[in-house]
Amino acid sequence: xxxxxxxxxxxxxxxxxxxxxxxxxxxxxxxxxxxxxxxxxxxxxxxxxxxxxxxxxxxxxxxxxxxxxxxxxxxxxxxxxxxxxxxxxxxxxxxxxxxxxxxxxxxxxxxxxxxxxxxxxxxxxxxxxxxxxxxxxxxxxxxxxxxxxxxxxxxxxxxxxxxxxxxxxxxxxxxxxxxxxxxxxxxxxxxxxxxxxxxxxxxxxxxxxxxxxxxxxxxxxxxxxxxxxxxxxxxxxxxxxxxxxxxxxxxxxxxxxxxxxxxxxxxxxxxxxxxxxxxxxxxxxxxxxxxxxxxxxxxxxxxxxxxxxxxxxxxxxxxxxxxxxxxxxxxxxxxxxxxxxxxxxxxxxxxxxxxxxxx
Amino acid sequence: xxxxxxxxxxxxxxxxxxxxxxxxxxxxxxxxxxxxxxxxxxxxxxxxxxxxxxxxxxxxxxxxxxxxxxxxxxxxxxxxxxxxxxxxxxxxxxxxxxxxxxxxxxxxxxxxxxxxxxxxxxxxxxxxxxxxxxxxxxxxxxxxxxxxxxxxxxxxxxxxxxxxxxxxxxxxxxxxxxxxxxxxxxxxxxxxxxxxxxxxxxxxxxxxxxxxxxxxxxxxxxxxxxxxxxxxxxxxxxxxxxxxxxxxxxxxxxxxxxxxxxxxxxxxxxxxxxxxxxxxxxxxxxxxxxxxxxxxxx
Numbered sequence: 097x098x099x100x101x102x103x104x105x106x107x108x109x110x111x112x113x114x115x116x117x118x119x120x121x122x123x124x125x126x127x128x129x130x131x132x133x134x135x136x137x138x139x140x141x142x143x144x145x146x147x148x149x150x151x152x153x154x155x156x157x158x159x160x161x162x163x164x165x166x167x168x169x170x171x172x173x174x175x176x177x178x179x180x181x182x183x184x185x186x187x188x189x190x191x192x193x194x195x196x197x198x199x200x201x202x203x204x205x206x207x208x209x210x211x212x213x214x215x216x217x218x219x220x221x222x223x224x225x226x227x228x229x230x231x232x233x234x235x236x237x238x239x240x241x242x243x244x245x246x247x248x249x250x251x252x253x254x255x256x257x258x259x260x261x262x263x264x265x266x267x268x269x270x271x272x273x274x275x276x277x278x279x280x281x282x283x284x285x286x287x288x289x290x291x292x293x294x295x296x297x298x299x300x301x302x303x304x305x306x307x308x309x310x311x312x313x314x315x316x317x318x319x320x321x322x323x324x325x326x327x328x329x330x331x332x333x334x335x336x337x338x339x340x341x342x343x344x345x346x347x348x349x350x351x352x353x354x355x356x357x358x359x360x361x362x363x364x365x366x367x368x369x370x371x372x373x374x375x376x377x378x379x380x381x382x383x384x385x386x387x388x389x390x391x392x393x394x395x396x397x398x399x400x401x402x403x404x405x406x407x408x409x410x411x412x413x414x415x416x417x418x419x420x421x422x423x424x425x426x427x428x429x430x431x432x433x434x435x436x437x438x439x440x441x442x443x444x445x446x447x448x449x450x451x452x453x454x455x
Numbered sequence: 456x457x458x459x460x461x462x463x464x465x466x467x468x469x470x471x472x473x474x475x476x477x478x479x480x481x482x483x484x485x486x487x488x489x490x491x492x493x494x495x496x497x498x499x500x501x502x503x504x505x506x507x508x509x510x511x512x513x514x515x516x517x518x519x520x521x522x523x524x525x526x527x528x529x530x531x532x533x534x535x536x537x538x539x540x541x542x543x544x545x546x547x548x549x550x551x552x553x554x555x556x557x558x559x560x561x562x563x564x565x566x567x568x569x570x571x572x573x574x575x576x577x578x579x580x581x582x583x584x585x586x587x588x589x590x591x592x593x594x595x596x597x598x599x600x601x602x603x604x605x606x607x608x609x610x611x612x613x614x615x616x617x618x619x620x621x622x623x624x625x626x627x628x629x630x631x632x633x634x635x636x637x638x639x640x641x642x643x644x645x646x647x648x649x650x651x652x653x654x655x656x657x658x659x660x661x662x663x664x665x666x667x668x669x670x671x672x673x674x675x676x677x678x679x680x681x682x683x684x685x686x687x688x689x690x691x692x693x694x695x696x697x698x699x700x701x702x703x704x705x706x707x708x709x710x711x712x713x714x715x716x717x718x719x720x721x722x723x724x725x726x727x728x729x730x731x732x733x734x735x736x737x738x739x740x741x742x743x744x745x746x747x748x749x750x751x752x753x
Contacts, residue, residue, distance in 0.1 A: 181555050183491065231734050232690075235489025235555050239686040240734070243727055246683060250724040362679060366563045373556055402567040409564025416556045417539050 132434065142286055147279060155282045159350040161391040162289040163343045167364065168371030168383030169296050170339025175369075176378035177300060178332035179312035183365050184229075184241025187248040188218045188337040190360035192344025194258060197354060200268040207268055208284055211345040218341020222334045230329070242362065249360035263355035266348060285346050292339055297380050297434050299335070308332055312378075340364075363405070370408045374415050376422025380434045385424050460595055461716040465709035467598065470605025471670065473704025474663040475681060476688035477612055478656035480700050483689070485632045485652040488537055488554040492562040493660060494682030498675060499565065500525055500661035501668030502573055505580050514582065514669075522661045529657025533650040536561065541649075562678070569675035577672040580665065604666045608704070611659055612697050618655075628652055680723070687730040706733075 147155060167189070174180045192214040199210035225244060232240040253261050269277050299305050308328050310318035319325045344364075348354050367390060375386020390408065397404035415422060479493050490496075500521055507517035536557050543553040582600065589596035619625040628648050630638040635645040667673060667681060684707060692703025707726050714725020 175552070179552075181552060183559065228731060228734065235483070235487075235491075236686075236690065238489060238491065238555055238559075239683065240690075242679075243683055243687065243730060247724065247727045247731070250721075250727070254720065254724070363563075366559070369556065369559060373560075377552075402570055405567040406564045406571070409560045409562075409567070412560035413536065413557050413564070416553050416560065417536070417543060420543055420553065 135434075139286070139290060143283065147282060152275065152278045155278050156350055157391075157395065159281055159285045159346065161387060162285040163346045163350075164367060164371055164387040164391055165289050165384060166292045166339055166343040166346070167368045168375065168387050169293055169380075170336040170343070171365070171368035172372045172377065172379075172383050173296055173299075173332055173339070174336040176372060176382075177305070177308050177312055178329055178336070179315075180329065180333065181235075181238045182229075182241040182333075182336075183238045183362065183369075184243070184245035185337065185340045185368060186360050186362055186364040187225075187241070187245035188222060188340035189344035189347070189364045190245070190248055190252065190354070190356070191218050191221055192341030192346075193348035193354040193359040194252060194264065195341065196345035196348045197264045197266050198258075200266060201264075204268075207280070207349060210268075211284070211288070211342065211349060214345035215338045215342040218344075219334050219338035222337030223330070225337075226330050226333045230326075230333075242365075245360060245362070245365075249356050252360070253356045261356060263353060263359070265353035269352065281346075281350050285350070288342060288346065292342065293380065293384070300380070304328065304331065340368075366405070366408075370412050372422075373412050374408070374422055376424030377420075379422075379424050382422050382424040386422070389423070457716060458713070461712040462709060463592075463595055463597065464601070465712035466705050467601035467605050467708070468712060469701075469705030469708030470601065470608040471663070471666055471704070472684050472688045472707050473692075473701040474604065474608035474611060474659065474666060476685040476692070476700045476704060477608075477615060477697065478658075478660035478663070479682075479685045480689045480692075480697065481615065481656040481659070482653060485628055486537070486541065486554075486649050488541070488558070489686075490656075491555065491558040491682065492565060493558075493685055494680065495562050495565045495569070495675070495678030496525075496657065497660050497664030497667060497681050498673055498678040499569065500664030501580065501673055502569060502578070504665045505578055505668060508580060514580070518662065518665055521665060522658050525661035526654040526658040529654040530650045532561075532657070533653035534646070537653065538646050538649060562682075566675050566678055573675060575674050575676065577674045578668075579672050580668040582669050586669070600666075600670055604670070607662065607666070609701065611662065612701055615655065615659070616697050624648075624651065684726070687726065691730060691733050 142158075146158070150158075167185075171182070171185060174182055174185075195214035195217045196207075196210050199205045199213055200207055203210075205213065229237060229240050229244060252258050258264060300309070307318065307323040308331075310321070310323050311325050311328050315325055344359060348359065371383050371386035371390050373386070374389060375384065376382025393404045393408060397407065419426060475497060479490060482488050482490050482493075503524070504514070504517040504521045507520060508514055512520070537554055540554040540557040585600050588599040590599060590602070591597075617625075619629060627638065627643045628651065630641075630643055631645045631648040638648070639645055664681075667677075671677075688700055688703040688707050690703070691706050692699030692701070706729065710729035711722040711726040714728075715722030717725070
């Protein structure tokens with residue numbers, strides 16, 4: 097051990113491994129180029145062609161699909177990336193819905209600004225709430241958030257200015273041509289959906305997002321590596337709740353009103369969970385797939401009452417047990433819509449990869 | 456006098472809540488699963504006994520049928536759904552996700568199935584004179600049915616406690632709860648023990664569901680409320696303490712009846728707020744055991 101080892105390998109030195117060219121790391125690849133192209137094409141079609149060829153009713157139900165994508169994507173942020181299963185996100189759907197109507201009608205804000213502000217209000221309420229619900233972990237966090245949502249609903253019903261038990265209806269669009277109104281809501285919802293999905297993608301690729309993934313996988317290990325665990329989880333909770341509030345505002349904007357029973361319904365969270373779990377938890381693409389499936393099932397089975405929820409409940413159980421990575425997980429690897437994976441290629445053709453030393 | 460009455464009714468109501476919470480506490484204590492289908496399963500038990508009573512069975516016989524059926528159901532659900540979910544969770548680091556999601560899927564499917572079969576109308580299990588019978592106590596009247604519920608709750612909790620403390624199966628169950636791997640090495644089958652625990656939990660939950668069905672108007676959606684109440688009782692009483700569960704039930708019952716005395720609309724809200732207050736002040740619950748591992752109800 098007294099012998100000094102040369103710091104860098106020189107050819108012929110017995111202590112060094114053969115020189116290996118540094119591997120080239122690339123992101124995405126052809127699969128994600130094709131997938132991203134398809135995705136872009138779909139968005140362009142939705143924005144430029146679909147509104148001119150389908151009925152107003154179909155446009156309204158597409159707004160619901162966009163809201164489902166937002167709900168799923170932001171719940172995925174919580175559960176898939178933050179490891180927090182909340183069954184109480186309907187609290188923020190409700191806050192968003194009520195905030196939109198109050199801002200648009202009582203304050204007189206333009207609808208688009210009211211929706212964005214509703215998202216901010218959701219975030220502002222989620223921040224103090226997080227200090228309460230973060231006292232619970234795991235499954236107890238799940239029901240604790242549900243209790244909080246119930247408190248939000250019951251308190252809303254007690255406030256006379258918010259219409260009590262019968263809710264509020266939106267009057268900001270009174271006098272607007274229905275075609276104009278539906279078209280506005282449709283394009284706005286589409287833009288918002290694209291922004292939320294892209295924002296989530298960028299967040300997860302950032303330093304903060306990598307820290308969050310580490311927290312989800314092993315909180316203690318992440319903490320010991322210097323990831324700010326509490327701050328990261330709080331950020332996810334606030335961002336996810338803001339997303340739910342945005343979706344709630346869109347839903348209220350599209351349905352022209354809220355009632356406490358429906359906008360604070362746990363079925364919103366049920367929808368988020370199915371969208372994420374069936375689509376594929378912890379991936380950007382999963383909620384997109386899940387939302388489309390949920391929406392199609394809902395549209396197809398709607399005449400039969402709530403049977404679609406029976407089917408979805410059973411499907412969700414089956415997916416968790418048999419294909420825990422969801423439908424997207426069954427496809428992933430073949431192609432992808434977002435360049436999220438890194439691949440390492442050997443640096444030079446024919447180079448032997450020697451066992452690394454000193455690492 | 457109204458306040459005293461509210462207090463007495465609250466304590467009695469607490470019996471029902473404690474009975475409801477017993478199964479939730481047991482399942483969590485033994486395998487750390489939070490069963491989100493707890494509430495709707497209790498409502499299912501209420502519907503089953505309602506159907507049996509409507510077929511002409513006396514109520515006591517309906518209970519004698521429903522409780523073992525639910526124990527068997529619990530064994531099957533654990534073997535068929537929860538055990539695979541636990542195995543799923545063990546493979547990944549985000550631990551409790553799979554069992555939680557499975558139980559939520561079951562809850563949503565079952566709630567909507569009940570809605571399709573029985574409609575959303577509210578029902579009540581007919582109990583004849585029992586529903587209105589009361590024992591005079593000074594100027595107060597103690598309802599016979601709530602009193603029976605409270606006594607049953609205390610007996611069930613004491614029974615579960617004795618079972619866990621004194622029987623060989625109970626000891627094996629506690630061993631599995633503490634360390635499933637070590638228990639397996641000394642010849643206890645954790646999967647079987649989990650299933651027995653769930654069977655026991657489902658039996659108590661069925662009994663609780665029948666009492667709920669006798670005392671309140673219920674509908675398929677009532678399960679959500681039942682789940683939240685049971686959960687609040689467990690947290691207020693302190694995780695892993697069955698007697699704490701009884702105390703938690705009484706606290707929640709008192710909060711709701713006193714809240715309703717202040718404002719008839721706000722009973723449930725008052726219960727939620729007391730729960731949140733306990734969470735802020737004493738996150739470990741009102742009654743906590745000294746040990747750190749305190750998850751096992753014993």
